[in-house]
Amino acid sequence: MNPRRKQRLIAVSGILVLLSGGVGAMLYALNENVDLFYTPSQLVDGLGEDKNKPVVGQRLRIGGMVVKGSVRRDEHSLKVSFDLVDTGPIVTVHYDGILPDLFREGQGIVAQGTLLDATTIEATEVLAKHDENYMPPEVAEAMKGIKHVPPKQTYPAGTSQ
Structure with a gap:
């Protein structure tokens, strides 16, 4: 050469x-x-045909409806926790910060954060829909054809709802 x-x-x-x-x-x-998107049912039951579940510490986004009576606020800080549901299991979200003005119980939201355990998310960001007709495409697709029925959950005595 x-x-x-x-x-x-x-x-x-x-x-x-x-x-x-x-x-x-x-x-x-x-x-x-x-950041993969999950609904509460997909988070608990698994995603796809293989039923893949996220691992603890994984960053993800989760979308669902805020359960009425589940918002709990810390009196001395901005910490708040609430439950999310779609059609099945309930997932608890912990957030430290100011919630969006449109955040309320019974409304669809998307939270971005880290998985703490199988049913608990530590959120870094919470997004609420901006009008009555808007829903993120992933949430709309996941909840298509589903009529929301509030879950029956009892809270232990002495805890605020």
Whole structure:
């Protein structure tokens, strides 16, 4: 092989290595920022045909209806916790911050945060729908054809509702 061809081969190989390294780094960064969307039923029962459940510590988004009577506020801070439901299990969301003005019981919301255990989310952001007709596409698809029935849940004596 003559020196000129060898030099071209090295240059092309170097460019391909740099390009594949850049694409790999970009895919890794995107993978770290992916937040999968779940409904409370999907979170507890699993998602898809394989019934894949998120692992503790995973970042995710969850959408559902705020259960009436479930909002509990801390008197000394901005901490609030509430329950979410779609058609089945109830998931508890803990949030430390100011809730959106449109947040209320019986309304659809989307919370983004980290999974603490199988049915508890530590939210970093809570979003409420902005009018009566809007619902995030994922929530609308997950709740299509479902008529919301408030869950029957009893709270232990001495806890606020």
